[in-house]
Amino acid sequence: MCGIVGYVGARPAVPILIDGLRRLEYRGYDSAGLVIAENGSLVVVKRAGTIGVLVGALDGTPYNSTVGIGHTRWATHGAPTDVNAHPHTDCGGHLAVVHNGIIENYLAIKAWLAGLGHKFKSETDTEVLPHLIEHYYDGDLRAAVLRAVKHLGGSYAFLAMTRHEPCRLIAARQDSPLVIGLGKGENFVASDIPALLPYTRDTYLLNDGDLAEVTPDGVQVFDLEDKPQAREIFHVTWEADQAEKGGYDHFMLKEIFEQPKALRDTLRGRLSEEGAQVRLEELAPLDAGCIEGIRRVFITACGTAYHAGVVGKYLLEKLARIPVEVDIASEFRYRNPLITPSDLVIVVSQSGETADTRAALREARAKGARVVAITNVVGSSIAREADLVFYTWAGPEIAVASTKAYVTQLVAFVLLAVWLAGRRGEFAGAEAKDILAALREVPAQAAAVLEQAPAGAGGACRYAAAEHILFIGGGLDYAVAMGGGLKLKGRSGERRGG
Numbered sequence: 001m002c003g004i005v006g007y008v009g010a011r012p013a014v015p016i017l018i019d020g021l022r023r024l025e026y027r028g029y030d031s032a033g034l035v036i037a038e039n040g041s042l043v044v045v046k047r048a049g050t051i052g053v054l055v056g057a058l059d060g061t062p063y064n065s066t067v068g069i070g071h072t073r074w075a076t077h078g079a080p081t082d083v084n085a086h087p088h089t090d091c092g093g094h095l096a097v098v099h100n101g102i103i104e105n106y107l108a109i110k111a112w113l114a115g116l117g118h119k120f121k122s123e124t125d126t127e128v129l130p131h132l133i134e135h136y137y138d139g140d141l142r143a144a145v146l147r148a149v150k151h152l153g154g155s156y157a158f159l160a161m162t163r164h165e166p167c168r169l170i171a172a173r174q175d176s177p178l179v180i181g182l183g184k185g186e187n188f189v190a191s192d193i194p195a196l197l198p199y200t201r202d203t204y205l206l207n208d209g210d211l212a213e214v215t216p217d218g219v220q221v222f223d224l225e226d227k228p229q230a231r232e233i234f235h236v237t238w239e240a241d242q243a244e245k246g247g248y249d250h251f252m253l254k255e256i257f258e259q260p261k262a263l264r265d266t267l268r269g270r271l272s273e274e275g276a277q278v279r280l281e282e283l284a285p286l287d288a289g290c291i292e293g294i295r296r297v298f299i300t301a302c303g304t305a306y307h308a309g310v311v312g313k314y315l316l317e318k319l320a321r322i323p324v325e326v327d328i329a330s331e332f333r334y335r336n337p338l339i340t341p342s343d344l345v346i347v348v349s350q351s352g353e354t355a356d357t358r359a360a361l362r363e364a365r366a367k368g369a370r371v372v373a374i375t376n377v378v379g380s381s382i383a384r385e386a387d388l389v390f391y392t393w394a395g396p397e398i399a400v401a402s403t404k405a406y407v408t409q410l411v412a413f414v415l416l417a418v419w420l421a422g423r424r425g426e427f428a429g430a431e432a433k434d435i436l437a438a439l440r441e442v443p444a445q446a447a448a449v450l451e452q453a454p455a456g457a458g459g460a461c462r463y464a465a466a467e468h469i470l471f472i473g474g475g476l477d478y479a480v481a482m483g484g485g486l487k488l489k490g491r492s493g494e495r496r497g498g
């Protein structure tokens, strides 16, 4: 998750982009950047750190450009560094893209484009976008984007611009949000409504598969067959602070309702096409000998992540048949645990900064064990210090009480257990297939439960739905135990642990 903004009109673009990014900072905040078309060239300024750091890098330069795109990043692929910050450009720096989402098949696209001579600078999935568009560009940005998106698997909301057509932004959306703000002689694009509210309340909410052409004089929406699409204007009546919470009263409610997307994102690219296998490229360094030799697993974490670990023990023991101990990280570090180099230690932390969990990680590594981190924050301290990292890709969690981070940690454990069990020869392919088929259903089931909250319902109804969705968290292991779909109806009154 991250924030993207775009502006095309008659006013200086930089202050509008910065203002928009500040209003979207709650969506992601490890790096920020922008690109403008200035005197026929693209000027890119991007930095790891907050928007304040980006403003410092701009150094008050009085840019005249009236068109630009900006990004505040929540990294999924590649650490938060200046180079990995968005925008990303093509080989010649003529074309730039900001992106929110995950391009699942980016490695294959990258290999193909590199073979054609494209030079990549970053570790991100996003960088394939400007190169892919460059590959197809012959003077018409919309046509090139249309051809480029046909290659993409995964989720995206992105904005592209080129110095060759400086009054034109192209926006595309699939499974990540994107909103157009309609002005007079100017138009705006943003991930979310708060960025638009100082300028306009008239918006187009883009749908999956939409591609929009945005110029100062108008906005046209097309489908992937390049057919123009009519869009009704959505007039926003919320105030800014409500809009930041997606219209919910609290961030916690917003995050509860984000669970279907978070669950989908955690599964993204990790199930094989035919659904019988788990693909965890991030764990590839654990070779067959090493996996065979795992004697014991220690799971250690704090708070909610500890509870995910308790479910993880159940899954790993049941499926992978490895004995598991679960410790609260603050205890683990002080009890001088009997860890050997043939033990695998799994640390779980949403933020990747939990001090006791980090200390436990160090303790485990000092004793020679391999450490796998399950975390939500790319480039966090725990991610940097662990041997291997499983990112949950749940997007920023702002509420203190964990919701979407917790359920995605459970998904991580299901995937990990099935993956390890497969490699240790613990079960037949058919068994894995049943479990994974059940797991694949969970995001839609979560959405189905949340849809039961009536539109416009107040807090009580939404909290009732939240109860159900928290139950789904506990029910993931039920999916595994049953090897079939979750049976929400008839079980909704029951609360299980976790």
Ligand code: GLU
Binding pocket: 001, 002, 003, 028, 072, 073, 074, 075, 076, 077, 078, 084, 099, 100, 101, 102, 103, 124, 125, 126
């Ligand atoms: N996957 C992209 C990255 O890691 C975009 C992440 C985001 O949505 O902020 O750079």
